[in-house]
Amino acid sequence: MSGMPRYIYEEEHEMFRNSVRKFLETEAEPYHAQWEKDGHVDRQLWIKAGEQGFLSPTVAEEYGGVGADFRYNAIVDEEVGRSGLTGIGWGLHSDIAVPYIISYGNEAQKEKYLPKCVSGEIITAIAMTEPGAGSDLQGIKTTAIKDGDDYIINGSKTFITNGQLSDLVIVVAKTDPSAGAKGVSLFLVESGTPGFSKGANLEKVGMKAQDTSELFFQDVRVSKDQLLGEEGMGFVYLMQDLPQERLSVAINAVANAKSVLEQTVEYVKERKAFGKSIATFQNTQFKLAEMDTDITVAEAYMDRCLELHINKQFDSVAAAKCKLMATDLQCKVIDECLQLHGGYGFMWEYPVARAFADSRVQRIYAGTNEIMKLIIGRELVK
The missing domain is CATH 1.10.540.10 (Acyl-CoA dehydrogenase/oxidase, N-terminal domain)
Structure with a gap:
């Protein structure tokens, strides 16, 4: 390429x-x-x-x-x-x-x-998402109420990556349910803590090898030593660290799209239709050219974002842009590549089929792409 x-x-x-x-x-x-x-x-x-x-x-x-x-x-x-x-x-x-x-x-x-x-x-996990609160972190219902020198955690989380294998979970909870964002705190909860249980491994459309779980907290008692940072600062911490999370997702997305395109280039050279390699068809070449161009531009942009992040100049709006761009591109490229594989692209044994199923969640987690647009749009019109 x-x-x-x-x-x-x-x-x-x-x-x-x-x-x-x-x-x-x-x-x-x-x-x-x-x-x-x-x-x-x-x-x-x-x-x-x-x-x-x-x-x-x-x-x-x-x-x-x-x-x-x-x-x-x-x-x-x-x-x-x-x-x-x-x-x-x-x-x-x-x-x-x-x-x-x-x-x-x-x-x-x-x-x-x-x-x-x-x-x-x-192995760590972070428990943010709840059944009734996805991208709305201020809407979480899990509580951590102070009891002497301890906190009592009650609530549930869902879609937690590494949930099954995790030994240590960072739990996002409300220490003051009446204080909104200022009432959110983070806690370090070890697997095996009484009252902390893991639900069944969730069956997903893609990412089949990734354990993803519901987590349940019923009167889980943790000491004040398990509070991560300061009480009431959890929402601030989450906002400060989300740009790196979104950059990580975006980097993975562009690399995956590039790899699937490379595989597809090799496939179309071998696949025959109407007595000719489909790589010789103008439509095939145009599609490959468009995807290669988009990925080249995206990779250059991701490198720039990475440079900004290393130099502590990468903000939430830039992170939203790179996550939105990269994951949208990943899904677009893989969809086009699957089409170029024809019926074989829909067979699970072909990597493009797995990539098609695996990539779709990238536009959902780390903040949905609709939330990314909201972050960008608000900055434009403020």
Whole structure:
């Protein structure tokens, strides 16, 4: 495929990329079909990834990490997206959940949890979404009411990525239900805590190897030491960290679209119709040209967003734009690629079929694309 030189990454980053790619080829690809049947990846994958330094590379050396910048996270996101091996929930862990502990955890929390997050001994999840509150984080009903030096958590969450395998969950709850956004706090809740239970692994349209769960909290007692950051600051923390989450989703989306297009280019060269390779048809060439152009532009934009993020200049509006653009493009490209595969594109054995099913949720989670438009639009007319 054509494209532009990428200057955001240096030689050391490409060496890291090669190691991630080889790891996925040997440790994930041969087993992925079984993981789709199981509804989750093998836990040993996390331990092996931790041994290779693929988990939470931004964690400081004093807590067992390497203190790298977010480019290493981005490479992992790209390689997982490129591979099409859905269900490997490292992005949720490394890009979304663990950074809350890095940013807002106290020293005791960091010492207790971060080394095991890096090693893969602890798998994290973040429990925001509720049955009646998706993108509306202010509308959550889960409560954490103070009781002496403890908090009592009651409520339920749904669509929680890594929910089944998780050892540590960041729970978003209302410590003051009457205070709106100012009454939201975050708590670190360990699996096995009395009253905390996990529902069945949810059956989804796509992302079959990704465990996704309902979580239930019935009079779950946690000490004040499990409060993450300050009481009442949870909504602020979520707003501050959502841009990185959306960037992570967008990076994965563009890499996945690019990979599916590369596969499709090879397929149309081999597929025959009316006695000729369909790669020789003008319509095929036009479709490929349009997609290649769109992906080239998107990749350049994503690199710029990544640069802004590293330099702490990436704001919520820029994040909304990149998430909206990248996930819309991903779905558009994969739909076009499936069409070029003809009937075979609708067969589950073909990667494009899996990509078609897996990609659709990208426009929903991390804030729906309608919410992204709202964020952008409000900034334009304020």
